[in-house]
Amino acid sequence: MDKTVLYIDMDAYFASVEQASRPHLKGKPIAVAGSGKRTVIVASSYEAKRFGIRTGMTKGEALAILPSLVIVEGRNSKYVDTCARVHEILLRYTPDVVIHSIDEFYMDITRCLDLFPSPVAVAREIKKEIARRFSITCSVGVGTTRLIAKMAGESGKPDGLVAVKKKDVPGFLEDLPVEDIPGIGRKMKLALNVLGITTCGGLSRYPVSVLRRRFGIWGDYLSLISRGLEPFPAGGGGAPRSIGHSMTYEKNIGDKAMITARILELAEMVAARLRREKMTAKGICLIWRYPDFTTCAKRVTIRFFTQDGRVIYDAAAGLMDSVRLKDAVRLLGVTVYNLRPVSPAAPLIDGFDRAQRLWGAMDRINDTFGEYTIHRATILMCAKHHWVISPAFKPHKSYPYRKE
Ligand SMILES: [Mg+2]
Known part of the structure; x- marks a missing residue:
């Protein structure tokens, strides 16, 4: 039997979720962003896209194009929550579901095809159920590989359903x-x-x-x-090649101690993501942007693979120390690359077990009670900053969400 994959992608996800839960926003051009004046647009509704509003624009740029644009503050928990619920719906069909990002899923339905009239019938049912439960639309692609399914899905956006049979691939x-x-x-x-x-x-x-x-x-x-062939080995292709976080700050930061604290904050966020993905990293990259938007980056390879926020911080802070900043910064980012799954020998390393228990406890507390419930004291000096998760954010299975 030919492999059959579904690709499911929510249309204008964050914006659609906001429009669904606040009816007065329906049909209006809206954009989702963080709370700061300088945060960027992370999602926009189709009504806004029509005017040229794009992800990555600053609020100011977007409002200059379209003064009537409604900017909504993003609600991470709502998006993660809806993602988890969509995931549950998909799992009713097959256990072979992969969360690719917060609004994209792959489903291998090869094993359950006998139960349904056709792959398109499965896709239709899923679209209907998602629309009924969440009042949002999604686009679905059906194909013989993940990529064909994805490209089919993308070609039908929004609210599309495109199936490409094996013989029609070329x-x-x-x-x-x-x-x-x-x-x-x-x-x-x-x-x-x-x-x-x-x-x-x-x-x-x-x-x-x-x-x-x-x-x-x-x-x-x-x-x-x-040629329509699967470029990834079976089950692969979902593992990230790098993990990073960056933040644009409300006010430019010139103070060295504050910059260092911000780097620690980012390093801890990156480390928590590494642990969720059960990955370790050896490459560390620090990014900073000046008020004139010049962006610089420096990278370093450390001696061993790690998922420890402190080690990532030391490397990133070392990079910062090695440069003479020519101005204050408006953005900082920490990214890790050269990733590898956690080694089975890791528990044998001295101190790993203790560190693992500490991180595990910190991650669980933050997952349950919200970001920053527990963190290193240095981060206390950073002003609270509301950030919206990037659309590439991948919720992990144990991410808490409200049960119905
Ligand atoms: Mg989408």
């Missing part, structure tokens, strides 16, 4: 622009265009050896997807 891909392949950004698109490649069809006929020479391991990836 036809579906033939005229699809290369930039519609997940992971291909502006730079990669340009590089491909230079080679005369503009569509997936063109890409599939290009010799893989040339692609490999030009793009390294990406060459193989591109060639496989353009």
Whole structure:
């Protein structure tokens, strides 16, 4: 039996959740952002997108384009809660559900197809149930691989349902622009265009050896997807390649002690995410942005893999120490890369067990009672800052949510 995958993606997720729970916002151009004056838009409704409001714009930029835009403060718990409930609905069909991000899911329905008339029937039922329960729409793609399902789903947004049968894959891909392949950004698109490649069809006929020479391991990836093949090993593809947090601050920060405290705060957030993903990291990157929007980054590889916020902080703070800041900063970010699953030998390392128990307890308290319930004392000097989770945030299974 051919593998059958569903890709389910909520339409304008955060904005739709807000419109569903506050009826006076329905049909209006709205954008979701954090509470600070300078935080950026993380989501916007279709009514707002029509005017050119995009994720990543500052509130000021967005309001300059559309003064009637309603900016709503994001409510993380509501989005995580709805995500968990959608997850529960999907699990009724099959245990093979992967949460890809807070508003995207993959379902491998191969094993349960005998129970339903067709994959499209499953997709229709799911769309109906999500609309009934949450008053939001989603787009669903059906395909033989995750990527085909994703590209099919994306092509039908919003509120779409697009199924691509195995025999129709070459036809579906033939005229699809290369930039519609997940992971291909502006730079990669340009590089491909230079080679005369503009569509997936063109890409599939290009010799893989040339692609490999030009793009390294990406060459193989591109060639496989353009031919409709699964580029990830079974079950893989969901593991993150890097984990990071960044914050734009209400006021520029020039004070060294405050910068250090903010770095510690970010390092702890990153470490908590690493632990949720059961990953460790060896590469640490510090990002800072000046008031004139110049953005700088410095990275370092530490000697061993870690998921300890203190170790990540030491490395990031060391990076900050090594530069002379030419001005105050408006944004700070800490990202870890070079990730590896927690080693089975980790408990044998001296002190690991004790540290593990401490983090475990801290994570559980914060998960249950909210971010910052317990944290290192240094972070106390940071003013409370309401942040909205990034749409790429992946809630973990034990994330608490209200039971109905
Ligand atoms: Mg979405």
